[in-house]
Amino acid sequence: MADAQLLTEVRALVGREYGRVYAWDEINAPMIRQWCEIMGVHNPLYTDAAVAANSAQDGLVAPPAMLQVWCMEGFHLNNYAPGSTTENPYEVLKVIEAYGYPSVVAVNSELSFERNLRPGEKLYYTTRLESVGDEKTTGLGTGFFVTLVMRYFVEHKSGDEAVGQLLFRVFKFRPATAPAAPAPTLTEQPTPVATRPKPGMSDDTRFFWEGCDAGKLLIQRCTQCHTLRHPPAPVCIECHSFDWDSVQASGRASLYSFVIMHYPQVAPFDHPNPIGLIELAEGVRLVAGLTGVTRDELHIGQALQLHFQTFDGELTLPMFRPAAE
Structure with missing residues (x-):
């Protein structure tokens, strides 16, 4: 049962508004380009001024999902832009912690948008402690769900505008x-044998692993534009079609890059453990183990050949070794 004094202190904070946190910079094209590059986003409305100018947006816009990024403090903790509030919007967590609730875990984060942001605009946000729920018991433990809402605004001389x-x-x-752990018995238990971890399998990847079981390296192919893609995905990265089939790779490949895993030594893998980024003759790349070769024998561009290896009597993986001369 939650302490009555705790509930009184917490509920007194609900509804409190905390001051502004300003963005360091205006919305700008270099940051948009870098974010798109890191996130793998290829929308010309964000990066191509000529395309954006002839679109319904009538110019470049920032990706909506960047909303939170503009007002972050940067590399150093709490290093916010000048003029930002020094108030702590998470003070309610300190109050709850003082009553014996030391742990915290993020539950969910939801962004919503009023409109697109444009280069040159300057943002800030304010924070409101929206709610603190009743004491709940979950699999993690007993505590309180705390909800905060950050509202983002663009500064205007005529009056600031809410944008998300x-x-x-x-x-x-x-x-x-x-x-409590059960007391150990006097009967000596056999040491468990480490096995290879099994890959996660979904409806998108099932064909690939079933192909490995059959001794075939299958590559996903869009049936509309015939683009090959790996890893498997539900939609074509080029034409956005959901229709696909697969083709069998020839097994010819080259070594695009590689690493040698020395530490930590994890059973049942052999160490040093060479791992390659393999470029298939068909043009796609995948990560796979390298066999039949030492570190000194590896070099970028080296011709490789596919072979399948079965581990623990049930897991078949595509591996690669130097191709015969």
């Missing part, structure tokens, strides 16, 4: 007590 908001919810909790 971020709802951020955390669970501040007292960890559940783990059950």
